[in-house]
Structures are given as structure tokens and as C-alpha cells.
Amino acid sequence: MSAAESATAVQRSQVDLLDFIDWSGVECLNQSSSHSLSNALKQGYREDEGLNLESDADEQLLIYIPFTQVIKLHSVVVMGSEEEGPKTVKLFANREHMGFSNVSDFPPSDTAVLSSDNLKGKPVVLKYVKFQNVRSLTIFIEDNQSGSEITKIQKIALYGSTVETTDMKGLKKIEDH
Amino acid sequence: MVLEATMICIDNSEWMRNGDYAPSRFQAQADAVNLICGAKTQSNPENTVGVLTMAGKGVRVLVTPTSDLGKILACMHGLEIGGEMNLAAGIQVAQLALKHRQNKKQQQRIIVFAGSPVMHDKKALEMIGKKLKKNSVALDIVNFGEDDGGKTEKLEALLAAVNNNDTSHIVHVPAGPNALSDVLISTPIFTGDGEGGSGFAASAAAAAAGGVSGFEFGVDPNLDPELALALRVSMEEERARQEAAAKQAAEEASKEEKGGEEQDATMTERASEGASEADNKKIEIADDDDTSLQQALAMSMDEPTSSQDLQDTEMSDAAAEDPELALALQLSVQDSTKDSSSQADVSKLLADQSFVSSILASLPGVDPNDPSVKEVLASMQNQSEPQQKQDEDKAPKKEEEK
Numbered sequence: 009m010s011a012a013e014s015a016t017a018v019q020r021s022q023v024d025l026l027d028f029i030d031w032s033g034v035e036c037l038n039q040s041s042s043h044s045l046s047n048a049l050k051q052g053y054r055e056d057e058g059l060n061l062e063s064d065a066d067e068q069l070l071i072y073i074p075f076t077q078v079i080k081l082h083s084v085v086v087m088g089s090e091e092e093g094p095k096t097v098k099l100f101a102n103r104e105h106m107g108f109s110n111v112s113d114f115p116p117s118d119t120a121v122l123s124s125d126n127l128k129g130k131p132v133v134l135k136y137v138k139f140q141n142v143r144s145l146t147i148f149i150e151d152n153q154s155g156s157e158i159t160k161i162q163k164i165a166l167y168g169s170t171v172e173t174t175d176m177k178g179l180k181k182i183e184d185h
Numbered sequence: 186m187v188l189e190a191t192m193i194c195i196d197n198s199e200w201m202r203n204g205d206y207a208p209s210r211f212q213a214q215a216d217a218v219n220l221i222c223g224a225k226t227q228s229n230p231e232n233t234v235g236v237l238t239m240a241g242k243g244v245r246v247l248v249t250p251t252s253d254l255g256k257i258l259a260c261m262h263g264l265e266i267g268g269e270m271n272l273a274a275g276i277q278v279a280q281l282a283l284k285h286r287q288n289k290k291q292q293q294r295i296i297v298f299a300g301s302p303v304m305h306d307k308k309a310l311e312m313i314g315k316k317l318k319k320n321s322v323a324l325d326i327v328n329f330g331e332d333d334g335g336k337t338e339k340l341e342a343l344l345a346a347v348n349n350n351d352t353s354h355i356v357h358v359p360a361g362p363n364a365l366s367d368v369l370i371s372t373p374i375f376t377g378d379g380e381g382g383s384g385f386a387a388s389a390a391a392a393a394a395g396g397v398s399g400f401e402f403g404v405d406p407n408l409d410p411e412l413a414l415a416l417r418v419s420m421e422e423e424r425a426r427q428e429a430a431a432k433q434a435a436e437e438a439s440k441e442e443k444g445g446e447e448q449d450a451t452m453t454e455r456a457s458e459g460a461s462e463a464d465n466k467k468i469e470i471a472d473d474d475d476t477s478l479q480q481a482l483a484m485s486m487d488e489p490t491s492s493q494d495l496q497d498t499e500m501s502d503a504a505a506e507d508p509e510l511a512l513a514l515q516l517s518v519q520d521s522t523k524d525s526s527s528q529a530d531v532s533k534l535l536a537d538q539s540f541v542s543s544i545l546a547s548l549p550g551v552d553p554n555d556p557s558v559k560e561v562l563a564s565m566q567n568q569s570e571p572q573q574k575q576d577e578d579k580a581p582k583k584e585e586e587k
Contacts, residue, residue: 038318041349064318064319065316065319066315066319105289107284107320108319109284
């Protein structure tokens, strides 16, 4: 576990999982084309208060994030405005290709109702036992604080740790001498 | 080349019996569906297409999204016309079918043929559109056939609700002499979102524009690209030659009458020689059943007279860049047009003995040490009578090539 620590630990041995996101598979349903998921996830964009992830046709959002390796998820930070920030957030671990129609088909791994503290940056601690072996995470934002048509999210950050897995890039041929 | 799963919703209601689109609305629709399926599967081999009918007893999925074109075309066979179209149910079932596609990486698209009046109200259609947009499904609407009050408006509203970054389109096809498929070929429904179209669509468009059943020159560019290219090049050369000929005819009408006559005399000699060759060629080509090719060759052979100067400049440019290419070009020109002055250039090239002997050595069945060949090479050194020489060159060359 100590091998996986980086300088930006949030809590004891928890790491910002931004480095382990597999960007080629990241998807977001019902996002507005001008305000896309990168605004909330990517380094730099998410710190900017002017850049938000916004929903399009209605207030719900479905975000799918695969990881490059297996991780354990400890907590999550979701930041947004007081009125249009998200309220009910459901998290599903290891469910591929969900759609809005089957979000209610199986129970979420965890549900969080965000308070205004959370929206300002306080992390939401999750049921750690449910997120021990996560290959992909689906975040379903069901509604927002004021019930408006558009949900706006400024930042999404995931904190956790990696499971001991072989780093294939680190494998080196054993030299003869 | 977008990876896409498409569901096509066909209108097989009673309104499709009408004959305002030749031969009947339903048949025009079926043709369009066939074309779309072909275009989709050709633009990306992993694309899948499915078909469902919206009228009849109820919405029925004829084939779920598959990349097997034969299956799709087979299911179009024996469809019955009847009932009323249920647009909302059709779109919703299509969305469901796409949700269960095998390859989740494919983009979802629904193509709707709306030929009969739309019963649903605008609000309901907008709700459906929003749902499609939320699930990132693109929608193409083909508005044809009946145009009663509000249908166009409703469909436009539906499109506005679905449209996300111009991935969805609507096409209004009025009744008229043009077939439904021809009108659709030029629309973004066929060409994809600003891609410029696949080869299939482009060649089909060329055929439609030319009014030829098939492809330009009667040769499929996909099957035989070299032949198609050669034909196109010869057509363009011919056009250029004709234009230059027209200019020159205007300029040199008064001058060079006598010179023109002399040349005409030699031209007729050559032409008679060349005509026999041309006949052989024509016979060969007639065996191939390709009348357009004959026409192109006939046209290129029909203009031996006034375009010599143009020929010279063309040839000298080519010769400057690539002597072998120039030689090949000139020899082919020789065979077709019998141009006397260009032969002077050819003779210069042929005077280079080492070059010629290397070429002759590469010809099958030619021995450079053969006495007749040596004669020819020697005679080529003398440039006193270029025309006679060309005769001698030709005769032994023909022998050698046989």
C-alpha cells in the first residue's frame, strides 16, 4: 500500500485517483456539449469556478469512469453552487454501460445526499467495504439542490488507494550481469 | 467512418399505396432503405443496421441490428401495406432495440421514414425527442408523402428536441420526377455528419447525376480503379485537345492551308494504318462488352489533325521530366493519333542507341544481337527521313512484339 502513496494524500494513505482514470473510456450521458465532463474532472479545469459540467435535456446526469487498474474508493468530493449543485448522488461500482432506464434496476453501492458543506468541498466518506475492488465507477446524479432544469457541477474528485497490482511498465528484463 | 448502430423505421401504412413517388411510395421507400443499409455497412464494416415497421398490426422489429446486409435486404421482401403509422411507439421500440445492441461502443442512430400523417401532438414528440437526446441517440427524419396540417411543424419540433450538435437531420422530399433515393443520396443522412461520404455514396451520386444506370464510363471505380482512372484521363485529355483544337482552328484557318493539306495527306496514310490497329482494338474491346471504352478510344483517335503543337508541348514537358515516361506516352500517342511532328521527338529519343537497346532487351522474345534489330538501330541513327524511319521502326517492332 505504501508503494501507491503519492505526495497529494488527502487522508491517511488516500490518494487522488485522477492519475488512474482511463480517459479513453470516460463517458457522460446528458451533458451539455459546451460544458462537458472534463470541466469537472480534469486537473486545472476543475479548480476553475467558471468551468462547470452542466446537464442538457433535464437535471440528471450519468457519469461513467473506468480506471486503469483496480482501486479502492474511500471518499469523493463533489463541488457545485448552492442552488444548482447536485443533491442526490448514487454510486455504482463495476457496472458497465448503464443507461438512465436501468439506474433503478439494481441498488447502488452507495448513496449520498449532498449538503452545502459538501458542495463547498467537504469530502463525502463512502462505505469503504463496498468499494474494495473497483474497476469502474458510475455516478448517477438524480436531482439538484433547487430542482432547477440544469444541474451544474464544478468539481468531482475521487480519493482512495490502489490495490497491489503489477505495473507492467515497471517490468524490466533481467540483465546478465 | 463513425462506428454506428442504426435502426430504420419504415412506414408501411395505407398511405404508402399512393403512386406520387414512382413506382409507389412504398417501393421508393424500400429502395431508399436498401441504399442506406449499403452505405452504412460500407462506410464501416462494424456498423450494424436493423429494420422495423411502424404500421400494420403494430410496431414490429423485422431484424435486430446486424452487419449482415443480406439479412436486411431479405426482410424487406414481402412486406405488407396496411394500418396506420405509430411514430411514437416506433421510435421508442427503435430506442429499445439500440439499447440492447451487442457492441456498446457504437453510436446510436434512428432513421425514420415519415410518409403518413402524424397523429401525436407536438408535446409528446418533444418529450420523446428529449429522451433520445438524454440517451445520446441521433435521429434522422425523412419527411415525404402526405403533408397535412402541422406534420412538418411537428417533425421539426421533434428534430429540435433531439438535435445535439447537428448530429440529427431532417429531409423533406416533395413528390416529383426524382426518385426518393436520389434525393437522399446528397443529404447528410447518407454522407454522414460532414464527412464527405463514403465511396459508395459518391459513386452512386455520380451515377444518379449522370443519368447512367451504373457508374461513369460503365466501369465501377471500386472494381477496376486503374481502368476507370485511365478512362477519365483520356476523356479529360480529349476535352483539352478539343478545346485547343477549336482555338487553333480559329487562328490557323487562314494561314497554313497548304501545309494543313499536306499533313492531311500523310495523316490519311497513317490513319489507314492506324485504323486497322484501331479495329483490332475495337474488336478486343467489343469482346469486353464495353461501349463507353470504345467511344473514348474512338474519340481519341478521331482528332489526328490540328492538335500537333499542343501534343509537342505536352510531350516535351513530359520528356523533360522522365524520358522513359515520355517514350511510353509518345508510343501510345503514336498508336492512336499518328502525329507526324511528335514523331520527330520520338525519333530523337530512339536515336539514343543504348537507351533503345536496353528497352528492346527488356521486350520478351527480342534478342538485341538479332541482325534485323541491329539494322533497325543503325537506321535510326540516320535522321534524314523521320517518317520513313518510323515505318521501319514500326514494322520490326510489331514483329518483335508478336
